[in-house]
Amino acid sequence: MNTRLVIIVGMVTVFAGVGIAYGINQYDYYQDQKQYEEWRDIRESILSEIRESKNRNQTIQTTDIGSMSDEERCAWTFDNSMNEFVREQEKYNDSRDTVSKPLSEDQIVSTSIQFAKWRGDGCAFSIPEWAHLSIYENWVWENIAPTFKIKGLHSRMVVNEPIFITIEKIGYHMCDSWDARIVDFKDNATIWKKTYHSGCVIADHTTPKLFQFTISNEIHPVVISTLGNYTFQIEIGHIFLKKDFTVIEYFEDIVMYEEWDK
Structure with a gap:
């Protein structure tokens, strides 16, 4: 009797173990399939965006590079x-045997093997100069072209208070020359001006980084002593930026600068 009970318990244990293993295996399979579907959708979404960005019918036609x-x-x-990259990625969408995590938009150019020669030629450093020639111009401007942002200057500034301005850039170098000025709306007169001519050497890298250009600081601040409306303008890296602001006598309430800009 005891022997029979042991055998029954053993069989139940074996079947339970097999069932658990089967369940785990099925769960893993389900997760793999779910991941495959998600990654396929992401890849197709990215490829669709790239295809739609072809806003010209033909690229440069020449055999003499x-x-x-x-x-x-x-x-x-x-x-x-890009054409080669799209063809390669479409193979993944057509194959259910391949589960490969798609590259994000910011990884396509900087890490994919199809762009190795493009990176090696240093083309990442001159995007604003050639983007208009590409059939993928829209995609280039939206995803890999350098971006600039004015920091430290707000929509309202206090008279006679020093203004510290920086330009944040996400790009491949900080070798941009720039020409900055502040113009008085009242008579369109330039009340402040500063120019910088870059002489630096571009480092050999192709991964976008965050850079900061100091336009004015504690040593050389911008100080405006007249109430009124002004605009800050700067030409930097083939880009023109501007920001309008008002110089007031004082803040009536203690408010964070960001709230004034809303």
Whole structure:
């Protein structure tokens, strides 16, 4: 009797173990399939955006790469690299046997093997100069072109208080020259001006980073002693930025600067 009970318990244990293993296996399979579907959707979404960004019918037509300008060569190389990247990614969408995490928008150019030659040619450093030549121009401007933002200057500033202005850049270098000024709305007169000509050497990297350009600081601040309306303007890296602001006598309430800008 005891032997039979032991055998029954053993069989139940074995079947339970098999059932648990089967359940775990099924769960893993379900998770893999779910991940595959999610990644396929992400990949297709990215590829659809890239395809839609082809806002021109043809790229540079030439067989003599040596006769191209640097800007034409970068655009031509980029277009061919992107076409190759799209073809390669479409293979993943057509294969259920492959579960491969898709690259995000900011990784496509900086890490994919299809863009190795484009990166090696240093084209990342001159995007604003050749983007208009690419059939993927819209995508270039939206995803890999450098971006700039004015920091430290708010919609209301206090008279005779020092103003510290910086420009934040997400890009591939900080070798941009710039020309900044503040203009009085009343008579369109320039009341402050500063120019910087870059002489630096671009480092050999192709990953976007955050840089800061100091326009005015504690040593050389901007101080406006007249109430009124003004605009800050700067040309930097082929980009023109501006921000309007008002110089007031004092803040009536203690309010965070960000709230004034809403």
